[in-house]
Amino acid sequence: MEIPLLIVSLIFLCFFSSALSSSVVTYLPGFQGPLPFYLETGYVEVDQDHGGEFFYYFIESENNPAEDPLLLWLTGGPRCSAFSGLVFEIGPLKFVAAEYNGSLPSLVYHPYSWTKIANVIFLDSPLGSGFSYSRKYEGYDANDTIWSEQAYKFLIQWLVEHPQFISNPLYIAGDSYAGKIVPMVAKRILDGIDEGKEPLLNLQGYIIGNPATGGKVDKNSKISYAHSMGIISDDFFEMIQKSCSGQAYENPTTSQCQMYLNSFTNSFLSEINEAHILEMYCPECRWKPLSSRASTTSGKRILKENQNILHPPLFPDQNCRCYVYALAYYWANNDIVRTALNVKKTTIWSLQGFFIPSGDHDLVVPFSGTKQWIKSLNSSIMEGWRSWHVGGQVAGYTMTYSNNLTFATVKGAGHTAPEYQPQECLAMIMRWISGELL
Template sequence: MEFRGVIFILFLFLLIGVDSNAFPTNDLISKLPGQPDVNFRQFAGYIEVDENVDGRSLFYYFVEAEKDPLTQPLTIWLTGGPGCSSVGDAFGSVGPFIVTKDAHGLQTNSFSWNKVSNLLFIDSPIGSGWSYSNSSSDYNNRDDSTNKILLTFMQKWYEKYPVFKSKDLYMAGSSFAGHFVPNLANALLDDNKQSKQSKFNLKGLVLGNPMLRKKLDEIAKIDFFFSREMINSSLYNEIKKECNAIDENNYFSSIKTTWSAKCKNLVFEADLAAFKTDAHNYSPQKLFDVFRPPCTENELNLNLTKQVPIVSTEVDMCLPLRVQFYFNIPEVQKAFHGNRTNLSYRWQGCFTANFKYNEADKDLDMLPALKNLLQQSVPITIFSGDQDGIIPTEGTLQHLEKLAEELNIKLTKEETWSFRTKEGGLKYEFGDLLKFLTVKGVDSNAFPTNDLISKLPGQPDVNFRQFAGYIEVDENVDGRSLFYYFVEAEKDPLTQPLTIWLTGGPGCSSVGDAFGSVGPFIVTKDAHGLQTNSFSWNKVSNLLFIDSPIGSGWSYSNSSSDYNNGDDSTNKILLTFMQKWYEKYPVFKSKELYMAGSSFAGHFVPNLANALLDDNKQSKQSKFNLKGLVLGNPMLRKKLDEIAKIDFFFSREMINSSLYNEIKKECNAIDENNYFSSIKTTWSAKCKNLVFEADLAAFKTDAHNYSPQKLFDVFRPPCTENELNLNLTKQEGGLKYEFGDLLKFLTVKGGIIEESGNDCACVDSQCWSGADYGGRASSDGLDWGAGQTLPEPSRICCDARGKS
């Protein structure tokens, strides 16, 4: 009878089931001090991780998902350091609350991950947060022991919360969690293979600025400093050499290299130089965000009765200190069920006095651990804040490219991602399982401040920024530098394309040309100020003007041989310039890129465009997003352009038929076939003299009074002391030719009939000002009263003249 009664009771249990919400009541947090009301529960407490060692325990904080927690996945969050508190991190990152400004209460975190998942924060290793052991040796942590303890923790935690064992499991963390998370994930998968009970239902990893290859992350930091001109080239090159990081192969093989004392000292010297400080005043916290200052000294010396101030930046750099203040309030510790052993030290977010971690383990390569997970079809997403100076974005991307190469995974997608219409950063996808996202700092416009132009003399007020400066184009040759002028688009520069402008000559300044053609300003008539250019291309694009080759404008070299320029050397230097310019302004690497120019830029622009495309094929990193070229009066085949000039003169009766026929005969240009084949023909001295004679005859002058500037516009005299009075009266713009979908050619009429000057021609979606009456490309890229273009719908050009 008694036996049948027991069976009946068991049967009732099976029918009714156990309350799936029966989590450990001792760990339930009724309410944290200063906490707003919420509709989810929180639990916190200890899990003993070794039954044979009394007091070896990890502390945890568990938060239910806001809605339907039993249908949502579980996400484990582990913070790095090593030695930082994941539980404390919850109150300044992905948890449900943020500590208030007065550090005595909490406010809801609108970006909390518990909106979509249950969250479990674990203080690990021993000595982090409130996790402790009664054995002092347990505070000597390393990767293996930490991972073993974490595996035991997870097994025991699921015994407390069995309902989550079947739920989807995600693992996440930042910094040194680049060790903790992959190691634990592999341990869970290994446990699945050995266990006959229910399995860990691992679905994916998310890592933020993870430390994966410490020495290489240090080298990436040095690259990061140098690309932003925080250290000089001399120190940079010395570090790269001394630390065995000259080339890419060494860069990736150097992970097992033992660094010399000199290497370590140089790296520290770079830290000091980057932040313009000395060893006495330096704080590693400066590296957390290289563009924002850490908390000041008076904020670091806190006590439990002092209200914590915050730095007046968009990102609160003192939030960790406010968390530390809050966690040391006795009522908070009691509500958390924390510090049950009354630890001898105050709660700290990171690095308690007793904590130690094996230095050799910090240098371990984590790519094999990630590789093993990917081979078992575990998705991995890595995000990287682009202002982190400890584990820079560039280094992490290189690690993942190396990992993808080892797994023979190709980069399948590269694009920008956005949040609420604002661009958030770049996204890279390597196949279906590996993703990498860059995350812009709040100050995504943090371009090199040293190059920022506050205001040019005589400049009107504008709503865009300008930058100018030098890019060193050869690290091995001191002083080989190109000068640039960068202008933001008038509206939403981070959503607009980038257009590079190169002026011809060769040898003319593109930067100077900006102030007489497509740039935002035109020099005023008195030459002492600037006025806005209503046809500036920065109405629709960011603009980059580059003084190239060496010797043009302010571009220079300390080596005299560099002034002997040619197409190949110029192009090679321009390619290097672009690679380094994008390091200074990385946000534009993903933007659409257009290239434009005039005159001899008919060489520069196509050559550079081809070099960028070739670099795309060879590079494993992000590509140049080239979208198109625009060329004005380009020099494409110089000798044939000279012959075309002679035809131009003759057709307008500027030279007689006798001279014309003699030139056509002597210069091997009698018929069309010769005309186009003669590009490789060597002209005789007589031919050259006849062509010059035609120039003199065309302008009715002699060699003493002749100026090549007359060719810039054959119907207008070169500039005199009195400026020309220009007007815009012509309506017909010229002719347009289209060769398929990709090649277009537009002629632009001048104003000789009505004696007008700078004519603005509206031709479909092109607005091109001025005409080159010389029948050739202008020598200096300025068509003297001409040369202004605007790739915008024609209505803008026409509206500007009241003719929409």
């Protein structure tokens, strides 16, 4: 028997107490004129004991908000701001890559935003990323399990205040390190439904792009991918294989294996752009995820070791893709911007069925490792390897499996595929969400 939406919403409110503050943003500094879409920002308390609050940006679908999917977007790192997803990947804003002269960087409308077809929540998570914060140091002590649980709690609290979206098709999405967290959040939603603790959320699937799957798979695939792309020679690859005896390159047990791995890193990886091996190498923005620089076992140590995130970044060459990342820092930490976004003054911004799209020129998390991880699931292949197209041209390659999994490569894309091939990725997600073949 179906329960009317009004009754469901009231039951929802009985089970969950709301702790949300939000505001509608109609103008943003650096953008000419009123925003051509609905933007809401706000905070949701996810850790009552330590005073932890997640900051979010919510953008309504530019098509049909009442019926279009609701997508919760998590960014990797860990502790990279979801603002990067908004302005560099799938959101309706982009920075103008003009030379920085001390004035506020400019923003323009991005025509290939996923908000063309979906309502999107960009969530700064875990605590310590973007404008999300904790009043106590201990609140930053968030492992993957805590992060996923708090993201789930955020979603429930947010829907308490936005009950009109409860029945919309729901997708959990993210890329890079968030590839570990997104499935955990989806599983938590399913568990909650099975336990009957809240009304049936209309979870339809999840999306993970160039996802981190684990040190063993990811590290091993970097070496084999580098070999397949001509970055290391046959002889060097064979020496690594021989000296490491097939062990996980993540934790070498012999000095000879370690020596070759150090050479791989220092002599080869150090001079290319790992996020996109064909793009310009820019040492100022060499790929260094926060997880490699700070432990997540101590909130105090996280803050102490990463004071560099509170200081202005070095500007790379203007031809570098990451030039706009520096612009984002100056824009997001401007007092006028923070006032427009209704950001709390105690925070400082820092950047750092299911579907798996992978940029095929990514050496941070190579697509070959993702394929290996998928193979380990032992799912039957429903549709074999084939090309998919946009505008009459090959946009990548795809396979589908019996467990409702779709894997797709995005030709020419780097570590965050929509950043590199936005038109193709929008076409891809439109087809997948609508149930069409890629």
